[in-house]
Amino acid sequence: MLKYCLCAILTAWAFSASVSAAPKHPDTFTYLTISDSDSLDPAWSYDVSSHAIILNVYEPLFTYDHGSTEKILPLLAEKVPTRENGLISADGRTYTIALRAGVKFHDGSPMTPEDARYSIIRFMLADRAGGPSSLLLEPLVGYSATRDDKGTINPKVWEDANRAVSVQGTNLILRLPRPYAPLLSILAMWAPVVSKTWAAKNGDWDGTEATWTRLNNFRKESSPFFERANGTGPFKLERWDRKTKEFILTRNDNYWRSPARLKNIVVKGVNEFGTRKLMLEAGDADAIYADRPLLTQVKNLPGVKIIDDLPTLEMNPMVFFTYHINTVGNAFVGSGALDGNGIPPDFFSDKDVRKAFAYSFDYRGYINDVMRGKGTQARGAIPKALLGYAPNQPVYSLDSKKAAEHLKTAWGGKVWEKGFSFTLAFNAGNLQRQTVSQILKRNVEALNPKFKIDVRGVEWPTFLDAQKDSKLPIFIMGWNADFPDPHNFAFPILHSLGQFPKYQKFSNPEMDRLVEQANQTTDIAQRKRLYEQLQALEYEEVPCLVLIDMVVYRTQRDWVKGWYWDPIFPDGPYSSYYYPLTKE
Amino acid sequence: MLRYILKRLAFLPVVMFGVTLLLFICLQTLSPAMRASLYVKDPRQLAQLDAVIEKYGLNKPVYVQYGIWLRQVAHGDLGYSETAKMPVAEAIRSFLPATIELTVLAFFPILFVGVTFGVLSAVYRDRLIDHVTRFVAITGYSLPSFVLGLILLMIFYGRLHWLPPGRYTLDSDMLIHGDRFRHWSGLLTLDCALNRQWSAALDVAKHMVLPACTLLYISVALLLRITRSAMLEELGRDYVRTARAKGLPESVVVRKHALANVLIPIVTLSSLLFVGLLGGVVITETVFDFPGIGRWGVQAAQQLDVPGVLGSTMLAAFLFVLANLLSDVLYALVDPRIRVGA
Numbered sequence: 001m002l003k004y005c006l007c008a009i010l011t012a013w014a015f016s017a018s019v020s021a022a023p024k025h026p027d028t029f030t031y032l033t034i035s036d037s038d039s040l041d042p043a044w045s046y047d048v049s050s051h052a053i054i055l056n057v058y059e060p061l062f063t064y065d066h067g068s069t070e071k072i073l074p075l076l077a078e079k080v081p082t083r084e085n086g087l088i089s090a091d092g093r094t095y096t097i098a099l100r101a102g103v104k105f106h107d108g109s110p111m112t113p114e115d116a117r118y119s120i121i122r123f124m125l126a127d128r129a130g131g132p133s134s135l136l137l138e139p140l141v142g143y144s145a146t147r148d149d150k151g152t153i154n155p156k157v158w159e160d161a162n163r164a165v166s167v168q169g170t171n172l173i174l175r176l177p178r179p180y181a182p183l184l185s186i187l188a189m190w191a192p193v194v195s196k197t198w199a200a201k202n203g204d205w206d207g208t209e210a211t212w213t214r215l216n217n218f219r220k221e222s223s224p225f226f227e228r229a230n231g232t233g234p235f236k237l238e239r240w241d242r243k244t245k246e247f248i249l250t251r252n253d254n255y256w257r258s259p260a261r262l263k264n265i266v267v268k269g270v271n272e273f274g275t276r277k278l279m280l281e282a283g284d285a286d287a288i289y290a291d292r293p294l295l296t297q298v299k300n301l302p303g304v305k306i307i308d309d310l311p312t313l314e315m316n317p318m319v320f321f322t323y324h325i326n327t328v329g330n331a332f333v334g335s336g337a338l339d340g341n342g343i344p345p346d347f348f349s350d351k352d353v354r355k356a357f358a359y360s361f362d363y364r365g366y367i368n369d370v371m372r373g374k375g376t377q378a379r380g381a382i383p384k385a386l387l388g389y390a391p392n393q394p395v396y397s398l399d400s401k402k403a404a405e406h407l408k409t410a411w412g413g414k415v416w417e418k419g420f421s422f423t424l425a426f427n428a429g430n431l432q433r434q435t436v437s438q439i440l441k442r443n444v445e446a447l448n449p450k451f452k453i454d455v456r457g458v459e460w461p462t463f464l465d466a467q468k469d470s471k472l473p474i475f476i477m478g479w480n481a482d483f484p485d486p487h488n489f490a491f492p493i494l495h496s497l498g499q500f501p502k503y504q505k506f507s508n509p510e511m512d513r514l515v516e517q518a519n520q521t522t523d524i525a526q527r528k529r530l531y532e533q534l535q536a537l538e539y540e541e542v543p544c545l546v547l548i549d550m551v552v553y554r555t556q557r558d559w560v561k562g563w564y565w566d567p568i569f570p571d572g573p574y575s576s577y578y579y580p581l582t583k584e
Numbered sequence: 585m586l587r588y589i590l591k592r593l594a595f596l597p598v599v600m601f602g603v604t605l606l607l608f609i610c611l612q613t614l615s616p617a618m619r620a621s622l623y624v625k626d627p628r629q630l631a632q633l634d635a636v637i638e639k640y641g642l643n644k645p646v647y648v649q650y651g652i653w654l655r656q657v658a659h660g661d662l663g664y665s666e667t668a669k670m671p672v673a674e675a676i677r678s679f680l681p682a683t684i685e686l687t688v689l690a691f692f693p694i695l696f697v698g699v700t701f702g703v704l705s706a707v708y709r710d711r712l713i714d715h716v717t718r719f720v721a722i723t724g725y726s727l728p729s730f731v732l733g734l735i736l737l738m739i740f741y742g743r744l745h746w747l748p749p750g751r752y753t754l755d756s757d758m759l760i761h762g763d764r765f766r767h768w769s770g771l772l773t774l775d776c777a778l779n780r781q782w783s784a785a786l787d788v789a790k791h792m793v794l795p796a797c798t799l800l801y802i803s804v805a806l807l808l809r810i811t812r813s814a815m816l817e818e819l820g821r822d823y824v825r826t827a828r829a830k831g832l833p834e835s836v837v838v839r840k841h842a843l844a845n846v847l848i849p850i851v852t853l854s855s856l857l858f859v860g861l862l863g864g865v866v867i868t869e870t871v872f873d874f875p876g877i878g879r880w881g882v883q884a885a886q887q888l889d890v891p892g893v894l895g896s897t898m899l900a901a902f903l904f905v906l907a908n909l910l911s912d913v914l915y916a917l918v919d920p921r922i923r924v925g926a
Binding site for chain 2: 025028036037038039046047128129130131132145147149151217219221239241242243244245246248264266268270271272274275278279281282284460461462464465467468469477478479480482492498499500502503
């Protein structure tokens with residue numbers, strides 16, 4: 001019996017090797033990911049996984065031209081407003097957006113300018129804690145939240161939002177309190193058009209003043225948009241099966257452009273890499289999530305294509321120095337004094353210390369060995385693919401002599417004399433950040449035997465807790481663009497109110513001024529100059545080390561055609577806009 | 585007996601209350617920012633961390649939060665699990681049937697193989713069958729389930745394309761979620777059969793073969809060894825020698841005399857194995873992309889999803905008490921000398 005079983009298996013094995021590589025399920029595209037989606041409500045979702053689904057089901061007013069980060073095309077709008085065509089007023093504060101006629105939602109109802117107005121206002125007023133609403137609140141009403149610190153709703157919000165967004169005939173009119181250069185970039189990614197009638201019919205906000213406060217900071221599960229969708233996009237949401245972590249999209253045959261070539265899209269969460277790889281090999285998956293360290297395992301698989309060297313709008317990892325560390329109950333700073341057994345709270349406020357660390361990192365080694373030679377050293381907070389990138393900006397390199405000089409000068413020579421000790425924590429499981437921590441430890445400790453850095457992986461909740469209270473002397477994090485504009489990097493990384501400086505307790509009024517000025521000007525040449533000045537200051541000030549301008553790669557079956565690299569598409573290059581794809 | 589069972593069942597809410605209270609207190613020792621990590625996963629959300637803490641009431645005193653949760657439970661609402669993206673009760677209803685199916689499919693072969701080969705290896709001590717079962721037991725006990733799972737997947741899916749991972753294929757998926765498909769029990773194989781969708785039933789069953797085989801291999805080891813050692817002990821006893829001396833056939837001696845006396849440890853171990861399988865087998869579920877209760881419970885714990893942790897723990901406590909009760913009842917059945925509650 002055993003013999004027969006073995007024979008059957010070996011025969012099947014031999015036969016399986018000769019199976020041809022024609023596309024399996026030619027109408028269905030399957031992408032396997034590790035991300036877990038949060039909600040399909042466009043006003044709630046702020047995670048790349050949900051956003052990638054949303055942009056296949058709903059459509060924003062504008063889009064990017066085939067992977068460009070600069071050229072914007074109309075999508076649900078008729079034209080892209082510019083000063084030249086008169087759709088942006090001379091003072092840069094009024095945008096007139098004519099909407100495309102003949103577009104229908106998936107339920108067959110026509111899209112109207114009122115739907116577009118409702119969608120933008122809903123996006124702003126929803127303003128859930130930790131959500132994306134500030135992206136449009138800031139340019140359209142001039143402040144980034146609808147509530148104060150105590151959670152009280154700002155009474156002016158309703159009026160301000162309605163003043164900012166209105167309808168005139170078939171046009172949508174946006175009135176800004178001040179010019180805001182990245183507005184169209186934001187509208188090419190966020191606040192896609194939803195149906196006001198469908199929303200009201202399904203128990204969501206009806207668009208009136210009397211009920212809007214119920215929408216504010218809502219619970220995601222209470223929204224009909226959470227797991228259902230009625231967009232205008234090329235695919236309809238068939239089902240989000242939260243049990244199997246699977247999205248099934250079906251083709252919208254009444255799409256306003258020609259219908260998509262693929263009939264079904266399956267996006268499925270499969271956490272185990274081995275399973276994802278086997279499904280790709282078997283042809284049951286057409287694309288999978290696989291990041292840089294996994295490249296060697298997918299590189300030479302038969303029938304699998306690797307598309308590498310794709311520039312990103314992601315700065316990861318970055319090393320941030322905390323200028324004023326909270327030492328209360330803080331085990332990361334040792335004794336809390338410059339006595340050789342710890343560091344004082346303001347240890348990193350001394351520029352010489354920061355510069356010494358900047359000269360202690362092996363940038364070239366990191367790119368060559370860890371990133372397998374892929375990517376280039378970053379020249380500042382703004383990535384290569386964006387306006388404001390400064391190609392001639394000087395960069396730091398590994399130089400232990402200069403590092404030692406700076407540490408001998410730091411704190412009047414006390415650092416060199418007494419030594420220091422602190423803990424450098426990274427979120428456990430992140431291999432890249434762990435490697436960065438170890439490189440810094442090795443090179444800094446090599447300068448003086450009195451220098452001690454304890455590298456420790458901590459779980460995300462612990463990391464978050466310590467970071468919130470500014471307890472981490474150094475923290476390593478990354479940043480993905482919300483929209484392809486230099487402001488989306490300059491503000492969070494270098495402005496005193498940005499996401500990172502807030503916890504670093506870092507503030508530089510001149511840098512703040514440059515960030516704000518660059519954001520308000522629509523003159524491209526002037527913006528470029530301002531960002532170059534900003535990064536020159538960044539180089540001198542060293543509030544953080546931006547290590548690498550990353551490149552990424554995509555893993556897909558060779559029968560997938562029509563894919564192009566769109567650096568701004570959420571969860572790219574793994575996920576994608578499925579409309580242009582085919583399987584041949 | 586009935587009174588004993590009712591008494592044990594009446595004790596169940598107290599156990600569950602105690603377990604949840606203990607867990608709740610443990611979880612509340614973590615800071616609000618740590619518990620906010622469930623909602624804040626991206627640096628883009630850092631700026632609004634305080635607002636998140638405020639929104640979800642994470643800075644309220646422990647007793648207030650527990651009181652809110654208890655009030656919800658009293659109204660039949662177990663809360664919302666952020667990791668499952670659905671209410672806890674719905675999550676249990678969604679994940680448990682898949683786990684029950686897998687457990688049933690794996691458990692009976694485990695029981696059969698474990699007891700049969702455990703007995704055989706004791707009867708044929710130091711012979712080939714004993715060496716083989718020892719090898720199986722040692723490798724099954726020491727081999728990590730993800731390694732075995734991946735090896736099986738590589739052979740039977742990657743190479744032979746016979747047994748795929750996941751729960752079902754897209755065709756079955758469409759059919760199962762279609763308007764005409766009636767969900768009778770939540771157990772997909774059974775539901776497909778009741779809907780007379782035989783190909784879908786076969787498809788669902790096919791997807792469970794490899795995880796069931798993995799569970800069989802890694803779970804049978806303990807049962808094999810316990811059965812063997814208990815049998816060896818019994819086979820050396822006087823009453824077995826007497827039975828043999830009486831001229832009873834060896835098969836009768838083994839089955840009716842010795843085996844009957846080793847059933848108590850087998851029942852105890854089997855009930856624990858059953859609860860273990862029902863409670864979820866995280867690694868196996870992860871490798872085979874099987875949407876069971878274990879994967880959810882562990883994700884909830886890792887991400888500090890308080891309602892999720894409490895819900896899955898209540899379920900585990902319920903199952904544990906139930907399995908203990910069942911094994912007590914079975915003791916009385918397999919050994920008439922034991923009279924529960926006497």
